[in-house]
Amino acid sequence: MFFYSCWFECKLKDVLLFHKKVYMRFIRFFSLLVLFPACLSAQDSLSGKKSESLVDKINKPESGKGSVHVIQDDKISEKIGKPVIKDAITSAPNRDSKTISMSGWRIQVFSGNNQRVSKNEAFGKEADLKASFPDLSTYVKYNAPFWRLRVGDFQTYQDAQGMLMQLRHAFPAFGREMSIVKEKIQVKVQ
DSSP states (O other): OHHHHHHHHHHHHHHHHHHHHHHHHHHHHHHHHHHHHHHHHHTOGGGSOOOOOHHHHHHSOOTTSOOOOOOOOHHHHHHTTOOHHHHHEEEOTTOSSEEEEEEEEEEEEEEEOOTTTHHHHHHHHHHHHHHHOTTSOEEEEEETTEEEEEEEEESSHHHHHHHHHHHHHHOGGGSTTOEEEEEEEEEEEO
């Protein structure tokens, strides 16, 4: 009987420990749900509205709730809640339009590591592409030991796939070599 009661107490402790873990996971998840919208509203400065920062909201005393005081450097306070998109907008030196750098898709048309031939081949294929698709942006880059020719600035994979089909139809000689790659792209801002 003693063995059974010890076994039962151990199982009861295991069950309580399991429920405590589940409860803590629920609290973390609920906290995330509460704090995530607060972070989003703190970064609503794109519309020009002056909003309270996340640190100010945390430091603000509320009746019936605990208090938290965040101590940090002023440089960090300046960075929190600032939109990243404004920092990413750049103006090209010889263009009037502004562009933004973001994650997107490009089509890799050529990649070669033969130092004597690959550079000329990449620029030759770029000229062929520009002749057939003058509006398509091309990028010839050297990342040792590879010369790569990538084209387009596609925000979605489907757009890149549609252009890939057109390129393969227009250039069947090097169509097998083409593939879609994820890369930072330049998108024009109005």
